[in-house]
Amino acid sequence: MTPKLYYADLSPAVRGTLLAIKALGIDVELKPVNLMAGEHLTPEYLKLNPLHTVPTLEDGDFVIWDSHAINTYLVGKYGKNDSLYPKDLQKRAVIDQRLYFDVGILFPRVGAIVGSLLREGAKTVSKDKADLLTQGNYYLIPDLIALLFS
Structure with missing residues (x-):
């Protein structure tokens, strides 16, 4: 199952996660969230992320938010080596x-x-x-x- 990334282009945190995804070479379904229209405040989005922030990652039945947590999770799960987040x-x-x-x-x-x-x-x-x-x-x-x- 392809992970889904809920994102907004204007977010620097989202851009950091998109860079991590690109560096890892993984396929992610991008789900835009229109912050100006309040899509991050809908009941459906709040079920995923009660803090109503972007990015939010849905990987199967696992959901995590905060770009730092998402990035280290993605490296741990999908990284082919430890060059992005060393074991040292x-x-x-x-x-x-x-x-x-x-x-x-x-x-x-x-x-x-x-x-x-x-x-x-x-x-x-x-x-x-x-x-x-x-x-x-x-x-x-x-x-x-x-x-x-x-």
């Missing part, structure tokens, strides 16, 4: 460190900025939201991106 604990710890940094620090801070622009109608980024990226020296975005992908 130190190498895996570095990958986990970057996954947790993304989910715990980077994504919420960038999300606050994007959310104010998209959902609140802001025309500029407020100083308090911009300051979120400078706390802890996170203002070095090019260096940060290089670190995440090194």
Whole structure:
């Protein structure tokens, strides 16, 4: 049975999962979710994912959401080797460190900025939201991106 990925193109998390799927070379049925129309809030979608987020993966009778969890699951189940998520604990710890940094620090801070622009109608980024990226020296975005992908 082909796994189904519920997704929205505008989601950076979805794009990360699509990259993992491509790197693994697996076939996935793509199921678009129109966030602007509220499809992620329908009773059917909430049965799959009570957090109403994308991406959500349905693999047979197993359902999981959150791109980080989906990606590591896909690598574990469909990976031909451990190059994307090594068994070596130190190498895996570095990958986990970057996954947790993304989910715990980077994504919420960038999300606050994007959310104010998209959902609140802001025309500029407020100083308090911009300051979120400078706390802890996170203002070095090019260096940060290089670190995440090194």
